[in-house]
Amino acid sequence: MLHSLVYESESGLQSGEYVNRKTASYEWKWVDFDSPAENEKKVLESDFSFHPLAVEDCFQDLQRPKLDGYGDHTFFVLHTLDPHTLEKGEIDVFLKEGLLVTYHKKPSSVIEKVKEQVKQRPERHDEAVILHKILDQVVDAYFPIIYSIEDQINDLEDNTNDLSMEDMLEELFDRRSELLRMRQTIHSMRDMVYRMLYTHDLENVYEHKEYFRDIYDHLLKVSDMIASNREMTQDIRDSNLSMTSHRQNKTMQFLTVVSMIFLPLTFIAGVYGMNFAYMPELQYQYSYFIVWVLMIIMAVAMIVFFRKKGWFD
Numbered sequence: 001m002l003h004s005l006v007y008e009s010e011s012g013l014q015s016g017e018y019v020n021r022k023t024a025s026y027e028w029k030w031v032d033f034d035s036p037a038e039n040e041k042k043v044l045e046s047d048f049s050f051h052p053l054a055v056e057d058c059f060q061d062l063q064r065p066k067l068d069g070y071g072d073h074t075f076f077v078l079h080t081l082d083p084h085t086l087e088k089g090e091i092d093v094f095l096k097e098g099l100l101v102t103y104h105k106k107p108s109s110v111i112e113k114v115k116e117q118v119k120q121r122p123e124r125h126d127e128a129v130i131l132h133k134i135l136d137q138v139v140d141a142y143f144p145i146i147y148s149i150e151d152q153i154n155d156l157e158d159n160t161n162d163l164s165m166e167d168m169l170e171e172l173f174d175r176r177s178e179l180l181r182m183r184q185t186i187h188s189m190r191d192m193v194y195r196m197l198y199t200h201d202l203e204n205v206y207e208h209k210e211y212f213r214d215i216y217d218h219l220l221k222v223s224d225m226i227a228s229n230r231e232m233t234q235d236i237r238d239s240n241l242s243m244t245s246h247r248q249n250k251t252m253q254f255l256t257v258v259s260m261i262f263l264p265l266t267f268i269a270g271v272y273g274m275n276f277a278y279m280p281e282l283q284y285q286y287s288y289f290i291v292w293v294l295m296i297i298m299a300v301a302m303i304v305f306f307r308k309k310g311w312f313d
Helices: 038-046 052-059 109-120 127-140 142-158 165-198 209-271 287-308
Strands: 002-008 012-017 026-034 066-070 073-081 088-096 099-104
Touching: 002 109, 012 109, 026 038, 026 109, 026 127, 038 052, 052 066, 052 073, 052 088, 066 165, 073 127, 073 165, 088 127, 099 127, 109 127, 127 142, 127 165, 127 209, 142 165, 142 209, 165 209, 209 287
Parallel strands: 026 099
Antiparallel strands: 002 012, 002 026, 066 073, 073 088, 088 099
């Protein structure tokens, strides 16, 4: 569906289905291609003198966030993130003097929110302000996602769900994977907004530079949160692996102590269990008791020795 908002100083805001009409009286016009059909896609090529490469990028799937200048107009690719699946969505924007064109293959809550804001006070908007509001809505939607991931990581750190080590590590790797997917989007969006701020080709954007700088600051904040949360997942992983290794070392230490105690006792029992015909000790009346005493003394001596060495701590 093609929808348009046209603001004229005399007649005010006109909203409805897009119709190509030649008029020079409007102050700004916003045309939104919302899940366009095949015949509606052709309107983008026929009614607007946009560069063919930019139009081609609209029809392809998931370009990276970027900014391309084509003389009298600029092409933007913005990425949204689904809060549940982190699936990427794309909003393509054409910016021209007095004209803004948005293109998205699926319905966008971001675009609908901005439309409602524009309809309330159309006289306070122009194509650059609308672009700012779209960007602002896209970036603001990143924060609930990163906050949710951060809460999940904190729960894993406290192990509030009493997860086993294997389940916890699996959850940690899932969170790290989500953070990585977010980082790919956030860094590209950050670089794009940085170019917007410091390019000299976007005069209408430069007039509202302080507002776009605020968006850039938000992207920096999200980027820092992603980095800190990735470090936290690594710390939790390393801490749990260290605890597991420590427990394994203690277990091995205990088994080693037991083995060392019983090794000489096993040797003695093996010697006197060889059943040779001539073993003088076997004929002695008190040999059995002497061997028992010897074995007990050796076991006690080794236990005392290992305790002094701190092996039982």
